[in-house]
Structure formats: structure tokens, C-alpha cells
Amino acid sequence: MERDVNINFFRPVGEFMTKDVSMKKLILVIWFVSTYGFLFLLKLVADPAVTSQVTLTTGEVVTQVAGQSWLTETQFLGFPFHYWYSAQFCIALYIFLCWWYCKFIDKLEKEHSKK
Amino acid sequence: MKRLMQLGLTLFFMLVSSNLFAAVEDLNPEGKFKVIPALMMIALLVLFVLVGVFAKAQNTEDYWAAGRGVGQLGGGMAIASNWMSAASYLGMAGLIYLKGYFALSYVLGWTGGYVLLLVLMAGQVRRYGKYTAPDFIGDRYYSTTARLLSSLIVIVISFVYSVGQYKGIGMMFNWIFGINYQMSVFVGTGVVLAYVLISGMLGATKNMQVQYVVIVITFFLPLFFIAHKLGYFSAVPQIGYGAALWDIGHGGNGIAAASADPSYYLPFSNYTAYHWFALCITLMLGTAGLPHVIGRFYVVPRVSDARWQVVWGLFCIALVYWTAPCYAAFAKFSNLLGTAGVTIAPDAIVVNAAELAGLPEWFAGFLAAGGVSAAFSTVGGLLMAGASAFAHDIYFRVMNPNATEEKKMFIARAGTIILGVSIIIAALNPPALIAQITAVAFSLGANTFFPLFLLGLWWSRTTKEAAIAGMVVGLLVTFGSMFLPKASVLAYYIPFTSSAILGVPAVLITMIVVSLMTPEPSQEIKELLYKVHNDE
Numbered sequence: 001m002e003r004d005v006n007i008n009f010f011r012p013v014g015e016f017m018t019k020d021v022s023m024k025k026l027i028l029v030i031w032f033v034s035t036y037g038f039l040f041l042l043k044l045v046a047d048p049a050v051t052s053q054v055t056l057t058t059g060e061v062v063t064q065v066a067g068q069s070w071l072t073e074t075q076f077l078g079f080p081f082h083y084w085y086s087a088q089f090c091i092a093l094y095i096f097l098c099w100w101y102c103k104f105i106d107k108l109e110k111e112h113s114k115k
Numbered sequence: 116m117k118r119l120m121q122l123g124l125t126l127f128f129m130l131v132s133s134n135l136f137a138a139v140e141d142l143n144p145e146g147k148f149k150v151i152p153a154l155m156m157i158a159l160l161v162l163f164v165l166v167g168v169f170a171k172a173q174n175t176e177d178y179w180a181a182g183r184g185v186g187q188l189g190g191g192m193a194i195a196s197n198w199m200s201a202a203s204y205l206g207m208a209g210l211i212y213l214k215g216y217f218a219l220s221y222v223l224g225w226t227g228g229y230v231l232l233l234v235l236m237a238g239q240v241r242r243y244g245k246y247t248a249p250d251f252i253g254d255r256y257y258s259t260t261a262r263l264l265s266s267l268i269v270i271v272i273s274f275v276y277s278v279g280q281y282k283g284i285g286m287m288f289n290w291i292f293g294i295n296y297q298m299s300v301f302v303g304t305g306v307v308l309a310y311v312l313i314s315g316m317l318g319a320t321k322n323m324q325v326q327y328v329v330i331v332i333t334f335f336l337p338l339f340f341i342a343h344k345l346g347y348f349s350a351v352p353q354i355g356y357g358a359a360l361w362d363i364g365h366g367g368n369g370i371a372a373a374s375a376d377p378s379y380y381l382p383f384s385n386y387t388a389y390h391w392f393a394l395c396i397t398l399m400l401g402t403a404g405l406p407h408v409i410g411r412f413y414v415v416p417r418v419s420d421a422r423w424q425v426v427w428g429l430f431c432i433a434l435v436y437w438t439a440p441c442y443a444a445f446a447k448f449s450n451l452l453g454t455a456g457v458t459i460a461p462d463a464i465v466v467n468a469a470e471l472a473g474l475p476e477w478f479a480g481f482l483a484a485g486g487v488s489a490a491f492s493t494v495g496g497l498l499m500a501g502a503s504a505f506a507h508d509i510y511f512r513v514m515n516p517n518a519t520e521e522k523k524m525f526i527a528r529a530g531t532i533i534l535g536v537s538i539i540i541a542a543l544n545p546p547a548l549i550a551q552i553t554a555v556a557f558s559l560g561a562n563t564f565f566p567l568f569l570l571g572l573w574w575s576r577t578t579k580e581a582a583i584a585g586m587v588v589g590l591l592v593t594f595g596s597m598f599l600p601k602a603s604v605l606a607y608y609i610p611f612t613s614s615a616i617l618g619v620p621a622v623l624i625t626m627i628v629v630s631l632m633t634p635e636p637s638q639e640i641k642e643l644l645y646k647v648h649n650d651e
Contacts, residue, residue: 005645009573014649024234031230035223036392042382052384058602067382079357080380086219087440091226091433098233098426106419
């Protein structure tokens, strides 16, 4: 028997693993961008005129952009939008991602008659 | 022997009565015994024990055979109550109160990690078919040294995690019974130890579901009244607190625009974006690398159920995490209004929020009792995980493979008590806030177990030498970051709560380099791994 039994996330073997891994990659990309991409966006659109003094652990006091922008000054359901996005929407998105993956993998396993 | 005991007792009373430990705020300076909260607390404990007694007949398999839908939701509730500790119930709101938007990284870190756990670990771990994390590591990395080292790490994680829980229990007992914090830690943990030793033999899963229901009810109910009292949309306070946030930052509803505090909601007013990112990613990776969380997947009969349990578990956790920021916001709002006469401690802000809003005492008592039960359910699981790592993975597998069942049981009990007592000593003088102490446990999980599971499952070339080197580097980074001088530049980039930002890449690189320099794992290991991903 001369099959390749080496497992590597970036070189999947077999049809099942190939499909599974590409779905995993998709979900991980959405997960990462929705969490940290939003943080980056907040930084990107922040109004440079609004600053605050931050004391670093090193004792140094620096002035940095506080992050005020249309994302923080738009009201949504009463919330500053960015706060609602982080505290509520992201969590709901995580649940949806998990649900989506479970649906997908159940179906894939059925097709490949795995238990 | 007698003299030793006398000495110990003297030392004990000196410790308890001294003011050596002034770090924790006294929440109950008049030493008032609060009757209604105390009765609630006792009633809850009795309820848990009774449920355990009556659910005894129902074992794990009966439970899973009981029908898919119910089983998955029930399993999710068990995951959630095992997961949610004093850090979720008390600590998270405290940090949000102090640090505003920055602390949302705790909320996202402790939920987003489940996506990683599901996608990269849950199904594969279940298919690999081992019983504990050290069991998996010992087997996958064909090494007794790796097993030993990973068991020690399990014990250290349980230890650090529990210190935060004991602090929460101590503070709540202090608030309810009016005894000082140090005494409260002794009394509270004595109760937990007794509770673990009793309930450990009773129906655990059923009990965890009851605990989850208690956590949710106690956490939700007072909020409707707080929101109503402060004049916000109270039918769904999880939405209503949004307007309170807006008013905190801009003024309104009684707060003058001049005394508004925009730093509470602006994203980068107290901390940098880098620190937000570092903390959040550490908690996420730690979630996917905590041994007692991964452990929940081994006991499920079917792979599909293991995965669906994650979805339901995350949903049950989210209900509480959507709610925790409400307490922080309402407490902040009341505080800006200037309600006086309440001793505020960040780690008790949930209880303080009810007091600040001027609600009758039993609401706050409800929350205090819920906080204690959240801590109980987690400490129980942690003490058992730590003790079983000691009794099963170290003593039975390595030191004395011929041990009898009684001998093993004895070692496990002794392990629980030793662990419990050493945690008390650390909790007498807690080094940080509850959620921060817990974050250190997560850093350790992220720096050690996460890379070992990730590479172990997804790269068959990983060798045993790499596993050992990885764990050593992970331990060094985690504990190294705690001893960095606070004012150094390194401490700025690697805060002790978020050391995985450096640790995980360092460990992954170490493991890959060492693997490529050492001989490949055997064919059987590769065959087994191939089957995990691809059995026909």
C-alpha cells in the first residue's frame, strides 16, 4: 500500500479533507476579519482631532487618537454603533459561523458516509 | 506533631486577624449579616446537592440516549455552566466598568475562541479517541516526558484559574455574611471543597444544567428592575443599556454634558489598539487550548454531537455575555449621577449595580448567590481536572502502573485537598482582578496546549522532541512575562494577561524547527492521524 499518509493542513489529502479544509479556511477568514478587521477600521477612520492622554505601563504619557468617528457617533438601537457591533453583533456572528460549519460538515460526512 | 499543629493554628489566626492583606476592598465594613441573601445562598446550595442526589441514577449514556434535540441543548448548558465562572459573572462586568470599550476584548475573546475550537479541534479530538488532554499528548507524541509535562501544566492551569474563583467566592461571602475577606476565603472554600467531594459522586451533568439555569435567572432578573429604575427600555435591558452608554458619553437623562465621560465608550481612549488585539487573541487561543474545555468532547458518543454541543454551548454562554456589559454600563451611569453610600469594588460591580440603582437588598443578594454558584460550578470541574491529572496521568501512568483502584481514589482525594489548600493560600492575597487572574490561565493554555493540539492534529510530521520543546518555551513565555519589570518596554508589548501574542508564534516556530531537525514520527502515528481526517 503506497498511499500518502502525511497530514498537513495546507496540503489536504482525499476529497473529504480537501472540502473540509477549504470550508474551515473560509470560516476562519470571516472570523478573523470580522473581529480584527473592524478594530483596524476603527483606527483607520478615527478623527485625528479628537485625542486623549494615555499613560503607558512604562510610565510614559502619550497622546493618541481616541477613536471618535462616524462609527462611534452613529446611534444604532440607542448604542454607539461600534459598541453594538462588538458587544452584540460579533457574538451573534460567531454563533452563526459555528452553526453554518456544523450544517456543512454533517452534510459532507453523510455524503462520504462517515460516522 | 501536636506542636506542629499548634504552630500551624497560631499562624492561621495570625494571618486571618492581621492586616497583612489589605489588597481586597472590604465590601461590608459594618460586618452586617444580611439575612435574606444568606438564606438564598444556603437554599441554592441545598438545591444543588438535592438535584445531585435525585439525578444519580441518570448516567451519561442514558442522558445522551434521551433524544437528540434535548441532548444537544442540555449538553450546551453543561458546557456553558462549566465554562462560566466568577470571571464571567463578576469579573467581566468589573473590567468593563473600569476600562470601557477596551474590556470588550474579554467578551469577544471568550466567545470567539469557540469558533476556533469547533473548526480546528472538536471533531478531530473526538475521533482521535482519548480521555484527557495529557492522554492525547502522551499518545500522539509517543512520550512519557511529554505526558508528565502536560499533566503538570494542567495542574498549574487549574491552580491559577481557581485562584480567581476563590477571590470571587471570598468577596461574595464577605458581602453576605459580614466576615472579613480572609476569613471568607477560608469559609467559602471549605464549603466548595465539601461540595465537590459530595457532588463529585452524584449526577454531574444534570447538576450543571440546573446551575446554568440558576446563573441565567439570577443574572437576568435584577436587570429588568435596574433598567426600569434608571429610566431605560426595560423589556429587553440588553438593548436598553445602549441608550445609557450614549448618555454616559454625551450627557442626558440627568447627566450634565459637562460631567459626561466619553472615555467610557470611545475605543482607544485608555488603551492602544495593539493591547486590545493582544488580549483578545490570547483569550481566543486560550479558549481553544484549555484542557477542561477540550475534555468535554471526549465523553460524547457521536462526533456530530460533539460539534453541535459547541454551537449550543456558545449560544448559552452568549446569553450571559450579551448581558454582562449592561451591569457595567448601569453602574457607571449611576456612579456619574452620584449615588453615594455604596462601597464599590470593580470585582463586585454586578452586585454594586443593584445597590447603586437603589433596589431592595434581596436583588443584590440574588446576584451574589448567582456569582457564588457560577464560581462553584467551575471550581468543581477545575479541582477534578487537576486531581485527575495528578492521580491518573502522573501517579497511575508513570509512577505506579500497578496501583489498585482504591489507591488511585485515595491519591485523587488527597490531590484535591492539597490543590484546594494551596489555592486558598494564593487567594488570601490575590495579585490582580478576577478576570485578569483568569486571563493568565488562558495565556498558559494558549501558549502550551493550543500549539500542541493544533500541530498534533494537523501536521503529522510534528515530533515528540518538538512537543517537549514547545511546552518548555510556552511555560517560559507565560511566566517570564509575569516577572518582567513593569516599566520595561517588553512588559508594554507582552502584558502578562496577553502573553500569547508573542508566545503562540514563538512556540509554533520552535515546534516546526525542532520537528524538522528530529526523526519523523512512526508510521502508526501517521496512519492513526490519517484515519482521524479521512477514514473510509
